[in-house]
Amino acid sequence: MNKSFIGLVVVSTIFLIYATGFYTNFQTDSALEIVDFSIDQPEIKNSVPPNPDRIPLYGDLHVHTKYSFDAYIFGVTATPYDAYRYAKGEAIKHPLGFDMKLREPLDFYAVTDHGFYMGMIENYADTTSEMSKNEWTKPMHNLNRPENVTVESTGERANLFSSVLTQAIVKPYPYWHPKLWKAWFTNNIQVALQSFDYDVHKSAWADVANAAEEFNKPGEFTTFIGYEFTTSTDVEGGNLHRNVIFNSSKAPIRPWTRIDSLNPEDLWTWMDGLRDKGVDSLAMPHNSNGSNGQMFEVETFRGNPISIEYAEKRMRNEPVVEMTQVKGTSDTHPLLSPDDEWADFEIMDKRVGSRPPTYSMPQGGYVRDAYLRGLTLEWEGRGNPYKFGLIGSSDTHTGAGAFYEDDYWSKTGVLDGTDMGRGSVPLTEDRIDQLTQYSIDYSQPISTKEIEGRTYADVGFDQWSASGLAVAWAEENTRDSIFQAFKRKETFATTGTRMAVRFFAGFDMESIDMDSEDMVKNAYAKGVTMGADLFSQDNQTPQFLVWAQRDKLGAPLQRVQIIKGWVENASGTPKEKVYDVACSDGLTVDPVTNRCPDNGAKVNINDCSISSDVGASELKTTWVDPDFDPTIKAFYYVRVLENPTCRWSTWDALKAGVKPRPDLHETIQERAWSSPIWFIPESDELDIIPL
Amino acid sequence: MSLRIFVFFAIGLLIFILDIGFNAEQDSKDIYISDQELTSLLSAWKSQVGRPPSDEEIVSIINNFVQEEILYREALLLNLDQEDRIIKRRLAQKITFLKQETIPDDPSEEELERFFEQNKNDYYVPATYSFSHHYFSKESDAKERASKAFNAYQTDGVEIIGDPFFLGKNFYQNTANEIKKNFGELFFLSVENLSINEWSGPHESAFGYHIILLKEVKTGFSPPLEKVLLRVQQDYLSQAQDKAIAEYIDEIRSQYRVIINPEYKF
Numbered sequence: 001m002n003k004s005f006i007g008l009v010v011v012s013t014i015f016l017i018y019a020t021g022f023y024t025n026f027q028t029d030s031a032l033e034i035v036d037f038s039i040d041q042p043e044i045k046n047s048v049p050p051n052p053d054r055i056p057l058y059g060d061l062h063v064h065t066k067y068s069f070d071a072y073i074f075g076v077t078a079t080p081y082d083a084y085r086y087a088k089g090e091a092i093k094h095p096l097g098f099d100m101k102l103r104e105p106l107d108f109y110a111v112t113d114h115g116f117y118m119g120m121i122e123n124y125a126d127t128t129s130e131m132s133k134n135e136w137t138k139p140m141h142n143l144n145r146p147e148n149v150t151v152e153s154t155g156e157r158a159n160l161f162s163s164v165l166t167q168a169i170v171k172p173y174p175y176w177h178p179k180l181w182k183a184w185f186t187n188n189i190q191v192a193l194q195s196f197d198y199d200v201h202k203s204a205w206a207d208v209a210n211a212a213e214e215f216n217k218p219g220e221f222t223t224f225i226g227y228e229f230t231t232s233t234d235v236e237g238g239n240l241h242r243n244v245i246f247n248s249s250k251a252p253i254r255p256w257t258r259i260d261s262l263n264p265e266d267l268w269t270w271m272d273g274l275r276d277k278g279v280d281s282l283a284m285p286h287n288s289n290g291s292n293g294q295m296f297e298v299e300t301f302r303g304n305p306i307s308i309e310y311a312e313k314r315m316r317n318e319p320v321v322e323m324t325q326v327k328g329t330s331d332t333h334p335l336l337s338p339d340d341e342w343a344d345f346e347i348m349d350k351r352v353g354s355r356p357p358t359y360s361m362p363q364g365g366y367v368r369d370a371y372l373r374g375l376t377l378e379w380e381g382r383g384n385p386y387k388f389g390l391i392g393s394s395d396t397h398t399g400a401g402a403f404y405e406d407d408y409w410s411k412t413g414v415l416d417g418t419d420m421g422r423g424s425v426p427l428t429e430d431r432i433d434q435l436t437q438y439s440i441d442y443s444q445p446i447s448t449k450e451i452e453g454r455t456y457a458d459v460g461f462d463q464w465s466a467s468g469l470a471v472a473w474a475e476e477n478t479r480d481s482i483f484q485a486f487k488r489k490e491t492f493a494t495t496g497t498r499m500a501v502r503f504f505a506g507f508d509m510e511s512i513d514m515d516s517e518d519m520v521k522n523a524y525a526k527g528v529t530m531g532a533d534l535f536s537q538d539n540q541t542p543q544f545l546v547w548a549q550r551d552k553l554g555a556p557l558q559r560v561q562i563i564k565g566w567v568e569n570a571s572g573t574p575k576e577k578v579y580d581v582a583c584s585d586g587l588t589v590d591p592v593t594n595r596c597p598d599n600g601a602k603v604n605i606n607d608c609s610i611s612s613d614v615g616a617s618e619l620k621t622t623w624v625d626p627d628f629d630p631t632i633k634a635f636y637y638v639r640v641l642e643n644p645t646c647r648w649s650t651w652d653a654l655k656a657g658v659k660p661r662p663d664l665h666e667t668i669q670e671r672a673w674s675s676p677i678w679f680i681p682e683s684d685e686l687d688i689i690p691l
Numbered sequence: 692m693s694l695r696i697f698v699f700f701a702i703g704l705l706i707f708i709l710d711i712g713f714n715a716e717q718d719s720k721d722i723y724i725s726d727q728e729l730t731s732l733l734s735a736w737k738s739q740v741g742r743p744p745s746d747e748e749i750v751s752i753i754n755n756f757v758q759e760e761i762l763y764r765e766a767l768l769l770n771l772d773q774e775d776r777i778i779k780r781r782l783a784q785k786i787t788f789l790k791q792e793t794i795p796d797d798p799s800e801e802e803l804e805r806f807f808e809q810n811k812n813d814y815y816v817p818a819t820y821s822f823s824h825h826y827f828s829k830e831s832d833a834k835e836r837a838s839k840a841f842n843a844y845q846t847d848g849v850e851i852i853g854d855p856f857f858l859g860k861n862f863y864q865n866t867a868n869e870i871k872k873n874f875g876e877l878f879f880l881s882v883e884n885l886s887i888n889e890w891s892g893p894h895e896s897a898f899g900y901h902i903i904l905l906k907e908v909k910t911g912f913s914p915p916l917e918k919v920l921l922r923v924q925q926d927y928l929s930q931a932q933d934k935a936i937a938e939y940i941d942e943i944r945s946q947y948r949v950i951i952n953p954e955y956k957f
Contacts, residue, residue, distance in 0.1 A: 617830070618857060
């Protein structure tokens with residue numbers, strides 16, 4: 001017999017055995033395999049009984065550590081354990097060596113590293129790893145050894161992030177390779193990629209889960225096992241990122257990532273599958289502002305019309321949206337809400353991760369617009385996929401969220417850890433040379449710009465913010481209590497400030513004594529709160545009750561507003577209106593303009609001090625919609641505004657002893673947004689034929 | 692002579708082959724499930740689901756077990772366990788557990804006590820405060836209203852009526868950190884120095900002025916060993932285990948020689 005023939009038979013037999021072996025071994029879809037990550041801990045008795053009036057708990061559900069492919073490239077070596085220590089009030093180190101510390105600890109925190117390639121870059125950088133033997137990992141070797149984490153490495157790191165990585169990691173094994181077969185049989189496509197080590201990936205994920213378990217202390221501090229599903233549309237780079245958190249110590253063996261599917265609907269299918277197996281989770285979209293209008297589209301990912309099934313599936317899995325974070329705020333855009341004087345707030349109008357920074361279409365990218373689109377879709381009988389609640393979070397990539405305007409480190413480690421890197425302070429000659437050289441070396445767009453004779457870095461970081469926080473109204477600080485608040489949408493978002501807001505609606509709210517100690521209890525009993533539906537009762541006019549309290553370490557409150565959106569019955573035209581409902585300093589709302597008079601709060605730009613004699617520590621009121629129509633479906637949400645304070649870019653300039661950049665806002669008004677209350681008219685079925 | 696040796700070898704070879712044949716058959720193709728195995732499978736199922744399995748479920752539990760065993764054995768036959776990092780790690784873990792278990796479970800009382808003394812701070816129970824308060828909102832001359840109300844209460848026993856506070860009126864067993872979080876540092880300093888069951892005020896907070904009734908203080912304390920015995924034992928054990936592993940590795944390491952290419956360029 002011919003030797004090569006025998007060889008062929010042997011080789012093909014081996015493959016058959018491999019293939020069939022793996023096939024039987026992994027006949028279940030492995031992404032649905034559940035692992036119990038719980039660890040033995042002495043049980044802590046929570047002696048404080050749950051509070052039926054609920055308490056506001058502050059947290060951050062969007063935190064990256066060294067396990068995220070981009071964070072590692074940005075020089076971050078903070079572990080999930082470091083991140084949780086930070087949340088509990090300890091100082092941790094920024095990659096550039098300074099301390100990051102909270103002024104007050106947070107109540108809950110979730111480390112959400114990118115699921116895609118989780119843990120892999122650290123493995124490339126580790127020269128003892130199998131992966132590091134590949135030629136293409138060379139630029140990443142020892143990337144984050146202390147001597148390599150410098151401001152000078154910014155250009156190289158930016159290049160790694162934007163080009164080297166994407167070219168290197170997409171290469172699959174050849175068709176005959178057992179790993180490719182394994183990937184096919186196990187429905188785990190990432191295994192087929194030459195740059196991917198499944199063991200490394202799984203152990204990173206297990207470490208993320210273990211850190212969450214170790215720091216979760218019922219009654220004191222809550223953590224969630226979670227990750228970021230970092231997907232996008234395949235054309236035009238429309239960001240469709242969302243974070244996923246699990247309500248248990250049990251979680252899947254690996255995160256479902258963009259390699260499994262780019263389509264968020266497949267993520268929901270996977271989450272539904274896990275829920276059937278007893279593991280509940282929720283996904284939270286973020287940076288809709290940088291999605292080029294794709295986040296809240298009026299069609300599905302594949303371009304089909306939205307259906308009731310789609311709406312139900314989306315709402316089942318995505319009850320809340322992260323609407324403010326470091327990469328801007330997605331309440332609304334001045335082009336979408338020309339009559340809202342506060343719409344131009346921390347607008348980040350570039351597509352996420354685009355190089356050169358590319359404009360992101362506002363329509364479909366902001367939550368107010370999404371609520372209106374939801375009503376329109378419902379008006380067309382397709383269900384409402386955009387009936388979500390609101391939260392904020394930081395999206396920090398250093399393990400530590402930057403929430404203070406006067407102590408701000410942005411999010412991408414080495415890249416924006418300095419004022420010059422962030423574009424708030426003019427560049428020195430050296431830094432100009434570096435940035436120019438970087439543009440030449442890596443054929444990148446020019447990353448500096450001239451403003452009034454000074455040269456600033458121009459990489460988009462000037463549009464970023466010291467924001468935000470997620471706040472849940474929960475009975476107690478436990479994982480389940482907070483998770484259920486998200487599901488009820490009884491949440492509000494803040495720009496990092498610890499203000500608090502209550503919001504109720506009902507038909508008998510005016511009977512509640514606003515000065516009684518039982519006010520909250522009565523409001524719960526007689527009405528609905530944020531995130532809920534208010535059903536019409538005999539065409540009565542509802543009353544709203546709002547109560548806001550300032551952040552004791554922040555600026556006092558200036559005004560409380562209610563934002564209303566509705567769709568006209570006859571034409572289906574979406575409409576919106578902003579009403580001031582409570583003013584500070586004893587001022588009253590002008591009934592014609594629906595605006596509070598100016599309370600005269602000022603900021604001194606020379607030292608960032610603020611007026612000490614104006615503003616409120618709390619604002620409380622009942623309100624009736626003067627334009628109420630009981631036949632029209634509408635949503636109402638609260639926006640609370642603080643007195644103005646210096647923006648981080650002004651603080652940066654002040655500390656550096658230079659003039660603030662003239663094209664940036666000098667001051668901002670920190671704020672909070674409640675989840676909406678939806679008013680549902682008696683007869684939802686209207687006999688109107690759309691023309 | 693040579694023939695005898697040949698026959699000797701031939702018989703030996705025959706026995707060897709037969710042995711392989713029979714044993715291979717017996718060892719690798721029989722799956723014996725012991726009573727204990729069954730009991731533990733069924734009770735594990737019960738503890739997860741919360742009820743005993745139905746007949747159908749028992750069949751599927753056993754089938755799953757059998758299937759896993761078959762796949763495991765087939766994988767071993769293919770040497771799939773060789774050079775597999777997960778298996779390596781698992782084995783390393785197993786020997787670690789083994790070494791951990793060799794530590795005497797019950798440390799002597801003196802050892803425990805010494806450990807407890809050294810780590811007393813870890814077991815400190817922070818003070819808690821239970822209190823009620825009347826709140827006077829900053830919005831309208833809070834201090835004056837608060838003083839007036841308090842004086843009227845003190846001289847004529849008039850009931851104090853303030854404004855509702857955002858987080859309520861009664862606070863039960865709050866730690867210093869919780870009070871600081873809800874009212875600010877200043878307020879906590881006041882609470883800390885109040886006498887029990889005596890209305891006092893006005894005291895300033897970040898939100899206005901308060902007349903406070905401190906109802907109960909549970910002073911912070913280092914609990915006696917008996918109270919936290921379980922935790923101390925666990926902590927002691929985990930520290931002892933870490934130490935034992937480190938010692939074991941140190942000891943065994945000296946028997947190994949590590950060879951690295953001296954010419955390798957790092």
